[in-house]
Amino acid sequence: MFIIEFFRVRGTDEAHAILDRVEHDATDLDxxxxxxxxxxxxxxxxxxxxxxxxxxxxxxxxxxxxxxxPSASI
Incomplete structure (x- = not known):
């Protein structure tokens, strides 16, 4: 189970505002x-x-x- 969060980033201080959160039952990260x-x-x-x-x-x-x-991954 993975949780996908979509967010906006405030330019002045990089604060995140979550717009939506979706659970996804996936076999792997890819x-x-x-x-x-x-x-x-x-x-x-x-x-x-x-x-x-x-x-x-x-x-x-x-x-x-x-x-x-696009290449920012952990």
């Missing part, structure tokens, strides 16, 4: 990444997100991505 990137463009949210992050079942951040920093 599957969760594909789902997250697909949802980034298609999920209806109150605002367009700046980035997303994926957390594992323990709540540990395992992946971060944004169009401005």
């Amino acid at each position: 599957d969760a990444k594909v789902r997250a990137l697909s949802l980034f463009e298609t999920l209806e949210m109150p605002q367009k997100p700046d980035a997303l992050r994926i957390m594992d079942h323990n709540g540990d951040e395992v992946f971060v991505w944004g169009p401005e920093r």
Whole structure:
């Protein structure tokens, strides 16, 4: 089980505002990444997100991505 969070980033202090959170039952992180990137463009949210992050079942951040920093991963 992975949790995908979509968020905005405030430029002045890098604070994050979560726009939506989706649980995804995936077999592995690669599957969760594909789902997250697909949802980034298609999920209806109150605002367009700046980035997303994926957390594992323990709540540990395992992946971060944004169009401005596509290679940012952990």
